[in-house]
Structures are given as C-alpha cells and as structure tokens.
Amino acid sequence: MNLQQLEYSLTLEKLGSFTRAAQALNMTQPALSLQIKNLENEIGISLFDRSRSRIEPTEQGLKFLLKAGEIVRAGKQLKEYAITLGSEYGGELKLGIIPTLSPYLVPLFLDPLLNQYPELSLEIHELLTEEILQKIRLGDLDGGIISTPIARQGITITPLFYESFYMYHNNEEGRDAKSLKVSNLDLKHLWLLEEGNCFRDQVSDICSLKNEKTNTRISYHCSSIDSLIRMVDNQGGTTILPELTTLSLDAEQEQNLILLEEKVREVGFVTRKLTGKEHLFEVLNGKIRSSVPAPMREKKGREVVDPGILEAWR
Template identity: 75%
Template sequence: MNLTQLEYALTLERLGSFTEASKSLGMTQPALSLQIKNLENEIGISLFDRSKSRIEPTEQGLKFLMKASEIVTAGKQLKEYAITLGTEFSGTLRIGVIPTLSPYLVPLFADSLLTKYSDLSLEIHELLTEEILQQIRVGELDGGIISTPINRQGVVVTPLFYESFFLYQDKSKPYRTPPLQVAKIDLNELWLLDEGNCFRDQVNDICSFKEKQTHNQLSYHCNSIDSLIRMVDYHGGSTILPELTTLSLDSDQEQNLIPLEKKVREVGFVTRKMTGKEHLFELLNEEIKANVPSPMRTLNGREVVDPGIGEKWK
C-alpha cells in the first residue's frame, strides 16, 4: 500500500466512475481498476460497490477512505508546511464559502489580507455547506466559512461573528415597529431559498414552518439571496435576510428592513485537525473579524439559530 494507491481510491470515491477517475488521473481505466483491486486484496476488504451505475464506497470502504483521506492530506500538508518554513506567511489558502456569505463577506477582507501578505494567495470556492465539508474531508479545500455551530467528526470550528436577521418587505407594506416578532410575519408571502441551503433551514427553524410555502401561481427556486431581494422588489411579498446582506442595499431598500427578535446565525471557520496551515488560518480569521461591523463580533446575549447540519459525514 502506498500514498498513490490511496489517492487513486479517493479520486474514484469523489468522481464515482472508473472512466472519469482514470481521465482525471491521466491513466487508463484498466490500470486504475488493477490498482484498486491490488489495494483491496492487500487490505482484505472491498472498498467499492461496483453493482450500481455510480461507484460508491461500501460501509467498510467508507471508514477506510476517511482514514486514507487523513493520511493523504497529511502528506500534502507536510510538503506545504515545508514551504512555509522559508517564508512565514506564504502559500495558497483554498477556502470554501457558502453562497449566502460569499458575495457579501469576501470583498470585505480579501484585498486587505492580500495587501498585508503579498506572498499569500487565496482561492475562494462558493459552495453549499455539505460540499465544503466533503471537500475539506478529502483535502481539496483547506477550510470553509459556513454557518455554525456544527458537530462533525474531525472538524475544528472557530466562531467568527454573529449575524442578526431582518425581514425585508416590499415598499407597499406598512412599517412595523422593531424588533418584529416572528409570529407576525405572513409566511404565505415569504420568499425562501431552495432546499439544501443551511440558511433556508435556519429560516424554517425561526418561523416553525409546517409545510412548504407557495406564492399562488409562481414557484421560484433559487440559491441566491440577491434573487430573493429582487423578487420582493418586483413581485411583492417579503423575505428574511442575514445582516451582512443588508450592507449592500441602497438607501431606498434600507427603508424596507425590519430587525427581527434577538436570534442570530453564527458564522464560523471550519477545517480539519492539524493541517499545517494553522498560522495562515489565524491571519485569515483575524482579518475577517477586523472587517465586519463591530456589533457582529460578540453574541451579546442573543440566541444562535441551529443551522441544521447533521453530525456525520455524508
């Protein structure tokens, strides 16, 4: 068994196809199949269920591949750490950021961080929470900025800041005195992100939905908060916004905001244990906290809403 074989197996797990994995690795499909079979023979278990159209790990295979991912990632991190010994704050940070944060948060800190540390590079990927966690697990990302808290095996969480929630309604609605009680929101007029977004799960939790809401003839599925804002502006109704989103509204739109009761979403940085880039993570996290509005840096007695992230790797 060697690191190359483990990388082959992890690539096959990620792509779910011998054809796609062999293309990605630059080798023939029979050669990849032989390497995987040799690995399975050596360890004495079947790593993959080949009976389905998409190749998937067996139960034992998934456990083995999780440990293999840690070993392969540690090998890569050792090389990266050796590079950082020559220049203290250098290298590349590959960071995943959820769509409800990325357009509003990244512009706040990216330029200032890279100006201070000219030997550092940032690679930002806008992805859903589970995609970020999966790519951290297999070593494709160094870390992620997501809604926390979470309890996921092998994941280290560093809270960064806390966002209040706001109701954003069309201008025809009468203004209501803040803070607004959630019970007074007309759920039938509320535009929501599509299923699979943790912010959607948080809104569900806040509003205690019993069933999916509809808007008469129009059903709109999206992953963009900006899209929801435009739907309210042009079609009416309302939506719920996290605080950073409100910083990009114009003065007319700001008149349509009403703060909700004291519930917040916690935003945190997540990564694996012992990556070798902890000193770079510290720079990143401090730069983020320095560039968000100061009231967002402390919880100050407010209640954190559950982001609805499960405890196990998918």
C-alpha cells in the same frame, strides 16, 4: 501499502469510475484495477462495491478511505509546510463560501488580507454547505466559511461572527417599526430561497414554516438573496435577510428593514483537523472578524439558529 495506492483509491472514490479515475491519474484502467486489488488483498477487506454502475465504497472501505485521506493530506501538508518555512505567511488557501455570504463578505476582507500578506494567494469557490464539507473531506478545499454550528466527524469549527435577521418589506405603513418578535411575522407573502439552501432552512425554522403556506400565485425558485430583495421591491410581500446583506442596501431600502429579535445566525470557519495551515487560518479568520461591524462579533445572549446540517458524511 504505499501513499500512491492510497491516492489511487481516493481518486476512484471521488470519480466513481475506473475509467475516469485512470484517465485522471494518467494510467491504464487494468493497471489501476491491479493496484486497487493489491491494496485490498494486503489489508484484507474490499474497499469498493463493483456491482453498481457507479463504483461506491463499501462500509468498511469508507472508514478506511477516511483515514487514508488523512494520511495522504498529511504527506501533502508536510511538503507545503516545508515551502512555507521560508515565508511564514505564504502559499495558497483554497476556500469554499456559501452563496448567502460570498458576495457580501469576500469584498470586506479580501484586499486587507492580501495587502498585508502579499505572498498569500486565495482560491475561492461559492458552494452550498454540503459541497464545501465534502470537498474539505476529500482534500479539494482547505476550509470553508459556512453557517454553524455543525457536528461532523473530523471537522473543527471556529466561530467568526453573528448575523441578526431582518424582515425586509415594501409597505409604507410598516416603516415606523424598528424591531419585531418572530411570533408576530406575517407569513402569507414571504419570499424564500430555493430548497437545499441552509439559509432557507434557518428561515423556515425561526418562522415555523413547516406547515405554513406562503404566496400561492407565484412559485419563484432562486438561490440569490439579491433576487428576493428585488421581488419585494417590485412585487411587494416580505423576505428575511441576514445582516451582512443589509449593508449593501441604499438609504431608501434601509427604511424597509425591521430587526427580528432574539435569534442570530452564527458564521464560522470549518476545516479538517491538523492541516498544517493553521497559521494561515489564524490570519484569515482575524481579518474576517475585523472586517465586519463590531456589534456582529458577539451574539449577546441571543439564540443561535440551527443550520440543519446532518451529522453523517453521506
């Protein structure tokens, strides 16, 4: 068994096809099949189920590949660590950020971070939570900024800050209200993000929407909070906003905000254990925390809403 065979196996798991994996690895398909078969013979288990159109790991194979991924990443991290010895805060960070955070958070910390650490480079991908977690597991990302807490094997979480929830409306009569209990929300004309977004799940949770019907004449599927704001501005009704998005509203729009009491969204940094880049994560997280308003750095006894992320990898 060698690292190269492990890398071959991980590539096959990722691409689900001997043909595509062989092309990605710049080798022939028979050569790849032989290397995988030799590895399986040596360890005494079948890593992949070859009976389906897409190659998938067996139950035992998935467990083996999880450990194999850790070993391969450790080898790469050792090389990266050697490079950073000459420049303590140099190198590259590949990050994933969920869409309800990315356009509002990244502009706050990007320049301060890169100005202070000129030898550091960032590659940022706007992705859904499950995509971020999967890419962290496969080693395609170093870390991610998502809504936490979560329970996921091999993942470490560093809480960064806490966002209040705000109701956003376009009703002149409601402009005097500054705060509101969730139980008093009017849900009949509530605009929501598309299903599959963890922020929608959180809104559904705090508003108890499982059996509620909202606006029935228009079915609007979107993944952008800015789109929801514009729908309220033009069509009326209400939506729920996380706190960072409210920082970009103009003075007139700010009058349409009503703080929802009692609950907050926790935002955290997630990564694999022992990546070799912990010193870079530390400066990144420090810049993120310092870039948000000070009151957002503490939850102040409020309840953290569950983002609804399942524990299993698959």
